[in-house]
Amino acid sequence: NAGVTQTPKFRVLKTGQSMTLLCAQDMNHEYMYWYRQDPGMGLRLIHYSVGEGTTAKGEVPDGYNVSRLKKQNFLLGLESAAPSQTSVYFCASSQLWGISYNEQFFGPGTRLTVL
């Protein structure tokens, strides 16, 4: 199993350009998440999904859109990139085990720079 993979690993954009980050998981997990991490800070939740065809906003959703057309994929889109979106983006997935246990599995991250 590859676990959680993210494409691309690195990307440099100019202000105003658009792009899509792809997250894929092969663990048949229902739940998927997109986080961003700025230097010296913890991760902040952008959007998440509790199942195929569903999405919801997290802490910092502005400037991003997401789609979950297939259970195994979760796409994060930037329609018009801004320098403030320079960050490392992490995707994660999880599955419900009982009522409490919820280990999130994280991808390796995408390092995005917006000039």
Place this chain on the structure above:
Amino acid sequence: DAKTTQPTSMDCAEGRAANLPCNHSTISGNEYVYWYRQIHSQGPQYIIHGLKNNETNEMASLIITEDRKSSTLILPHATLRDTAVYYCIVRLPFSSNTGKLIFGQGTTLQVKP
């Protein structure tokens, strides 16, 4: 979800136990304590979680005080590979919040030879 307070950084000698504290004085009765770590900008990795009782797995032990207002993550024999940022996270049961994790700034643990 309850807020947590952790020291910004800690050092530990290789081979010794690393004890990482976390305060969560506003924790409610059904909130769990989770620990994750992040090694050198990789994706975070789950370590352990607990509700009331002390927990142990192959990676670490989690000691939760009786009043549940604080906890300690123990790495029994720290190695250089344990150098990482450790996050203490308190959250509701999965069924109550869709599994969202709220990360603070964590504790940077430096294991020294």
